[in-house]
Amino acid sequence: MYQAGVPLRHMRICEPFGPEQRQGLWLYHVIEPDRWAAMCARVSGVKSGGIYAGHDNHFYGHRKILKPEHLDWQEYALLLLNSMPEKTAEHYRNKIAIYLHWYQKKASRFHKPSKGTLARKISPPGGDMQSFTQ
Structure with a gap:
């Protein structure tokens, strides 16, 4: 050391x-x-x-998460997802899609996401977020 x-x-x-x-x-x-x-x-x-x-x-996340300054949070999330093995990335895409579906349903009164947000970009190919919550 x-x-x-x-x-x-x-x-x-x-x-x-x-x-x-x-x-x-x-x-x-x-x-x-x-x-x-x-x-x-x-x-x-x-x-x-x-x-x-x-x-x-x-x-x-032991103390707090910092992203690289040249990326916004959406770009950073996509960078992390794209750097994972496909099976792992798919697992987290599903988790994020479930959360976003919940958020749009329950918490939308706090903040309305704009079109083209992270939800659209991380949805699995050929699938929509609904299929992950049923």
């Missing part, structure tokens, strides 16, 4: 996959590249955890 520039007060050794511990996944890549390669081969999600959890763990 010293080699990676981690201050002594932050140096800890424990299992790497808890919410707090994901912040340190990137250290394995720096300190023990061979162990990092083995972890990436054996544990699903380690590589994305190392990339996105980083020093502050924002990606996983």
